[in-house]
Amino acid sequence: MFIAILSAFLVIALMGLILGLGLAVADKKLAVTKDEKLVQLEENMPGANCGGCGFAGCSAYAEAVFKGEAEIGLCSPGGSALAQKMGEIMGKSVDLTQEKMVAYVHCRGNKDVTETQFSYSGLEDCNAAYLLQAGPNACKEGCLHLGSCMKVCPAEAIYKNSEGFIVVDPDKCIGCGKCTGVCPTGVIRLIPASATYVVACNNHESGAKVRKECKVGCIGCKICEVKFPSSGCHVTSFLSSIDYSADHSQLAEACEACPQKCIVKR
Amino acid sequence: MSYIAIIITYVFIQNFILVQFMGLCPFIGVSKNSESALGMGMAVTFVTAVASVVCYAVYTYLLIPFDLAYLETISFILVIAALVQMVEMVIRKMSPSLYKALGIFLPLITTNCAVLGIAIINIDEGYNMLESFFAGLAAGLGFTLAIVLMSNIREKLELTPVRRWFKGVPIAFISAGLMALAFMAFDSSLLTNLHLA
Numbered sequence: 001m002f003i004a005i006l007s008a009f010l011v012i013a014l015m016g017l018i019l020g021l022g023l024a025v026a027d028k029k030l031a032v033t034k035d036e037k038l039v040q041l042e043e044n045m046p047g048a049n050c051g052g053c054g055f056a057g058c059s060a061y062a063e064a065v066f067k068g069e070a071e072i073g074l075c076s077p078g079g080s081a082l083a084q085k086m087g088e089i090m091g092k093s094v095d096l097t098q099e100k101m102v103a104y105v106h107c108r109g110n111k112d113v114t115e116t117q118f119s120y121s122g123l124e125d126c127n128a129a130y131l132l133q134a135g136p137n138a139c140k141e142g143c144l145h146l147g148s149c150m151k152v153c154p155a156e157a158i159y160k161n162s163e164g165f166i167v168v169d170p171d172k173c174i175g176c177g178k179c180t181g182v183c184p185t186g187v188i189r190l191i192p193a194s195a196t197y198v199v200a201c202n203n204h205e206s207g208a209k210v211r212k213e214c215k216v217g218c219i220g221c222k223i224c225e226v227k228f229p230s231s232g233c234h235v236t237s238f239l240s241s242i243d244y245s246a247d248h249s250q251l252a253e254a255c256e257a258c259p260q261k262c263i264v265k266r
Numbered sequence: 267m268s269y270i271a272i273i274i275t276y277v278f279i280q281n282f283i284l285v286q287f288m289g290l291c292p293f294i295g296v297s298k299n300s301e302s303a304l305g306m307g308m309a310v311t312f313v314t315a316v317a318s319v320v321c322y323a324v325y326t327y328l329l330i331p332f333d334l335a336y337l338e339t340i341s342f343i344l345v346i347a348a349l350v351q352m353v354e355m356v357i358r359k360m361s362p363s364l365y366k367a368l369g370i371f372l373p374l375i376t377t378n379c380a381v382l383g384i385a386i387i388n389i390d391e392g393y394n395m396l397e398s399f400f401a402g403l404a405a406g407l408g409f410t411l412a413i414v415l416m417s418n419i420r421e422k423l424e425l426t427p428v429r430r431w432f433k434g435v436p437i438a439f440i441s442a443g444l445m446a447l448a449f450m451a452f453d454s455s456l457l458t459n460l461h462l463a
Contacts, residue, residue: 007332015324015341019348030355032362123427 311406
């Protein structure tokens with residue numbers, strides 16, 4: 001009886017010992033060494049894996065920076081704080097003038113103000129709708145309200161509000177630009193987070209055409225550009241856009257004067 | 267039993283996932299894309315093949331002489347756990363991308379009952395060492411076959427309009443059930459027809 005217990009104990013203990021030693025040796029032999037700097041870089045990453053930097057994920061970008069293949073400061077979720085930190089780790093000076101960018105849907109069109117050409121009842125997906133005559137709206141550059149951008153947003157910052165508009169929450173937005181890539185009409189673009197006024201239209205057609213298509217579209221009348229030279233507004237191909245780097249002290253007046261009211265306060 | 271008969275038995279007739287319902291956790295968990303499914307299948311194949319041989323050796327040369335056959339289960343688990351650790355280290359060294367794709371499921375091979383299952387089946391069937399090796403290899407290949415088929419089906423399902431309440435795992439379970447039904451068609455008459463039995 002005692003011998004049986006002892007032999008069972010010894011056999012299992014011996015097996016455990018041999019296997020354990022084998023593993024210990026293998027661990028030493030097969031150890032993956034990581035550079036201290038790379039570990040630090042990875043630890044400081046935001047970990048959203050949004051891909052806004054153009055790499056497969058946070059650790060892929062950290063590795064690219066570590067190897068010197070990528071610039072510091074491509075990470076928009078991390079912003080300038082991360083860029084500074086990465087610069088410290090890598091021992092490089094970093095240009096911190098880049099401002100945080102957020103996505104904005106440049107459209108105020110909906111069923112009431114925008115003409116529709118047909119009613120769409122297919123897949124709940126902007127790109128699917130866009131395959132049919134570039135969508136049901138008469139305006140081919142506006143928001144389709146089907147929320148493809150909502151599905152790709154890694155920060156869940158995009159939602160449909162009670163009136164059916166697609167809205168980006170600027171506090172949650174990390175500026176990765178995934179939504180701008182998936183949007184078939186290009187109506188979502190990145191704007192500086194500090195911007196107070198936005199031209200909420202994306203239609204590049206002439207004024208007469210825009211009037212037929214939508215009640216709230218920019219008709220390219222140039223009032224903002226001509227009457228308020230320091231509003232930062234420039235009209236190119238019948239669409240006003242704001243140059244946020246230029247002087248835009250008169251933007252509030254331009255907003256007031258816009259006949260279509262498409263320069264809006266955020 | 268010839269080696270070919272053993273391989274056909276464990277790949278088709280006694281397929282671990284679809285007939286014996288062993289190792290279902292990674293079958294659902296890692297079958298989302300075919301690349302990592304193949305990687306998982308290969309890892310399991312390696313583990314089952316080596317574990318079969320090592321467990322056979324432990325049983326025959328260690329447990330039987332000391333009259334400790336009742337320690338079969340615990341000693342097999344010990345061996346398998348160590349083996350899986352080893353496989354994990356090798357994969358981490360050789361292929362970091364596969365290591366990331368397999369994630370938590372790599373350590374879970376330890377508790378994959380298919381591995382313990384084949385080790386115990388080898389003993390129960392009275393296979394010798396070479397037969398055990400082929401049985402282990404075939405069990406892994408059968409696992410790989412099932413998980414790769416499943417991952418391809420699930421990749422197709424991703425693009426198919428599926429009712430919302432069936433989307434994801436539920437439709438995968440239904441597909442798995444249908445696959446199991448299909449595999450039930452393989453029985454011992456397959457061996458007779460191939461003139462192997």
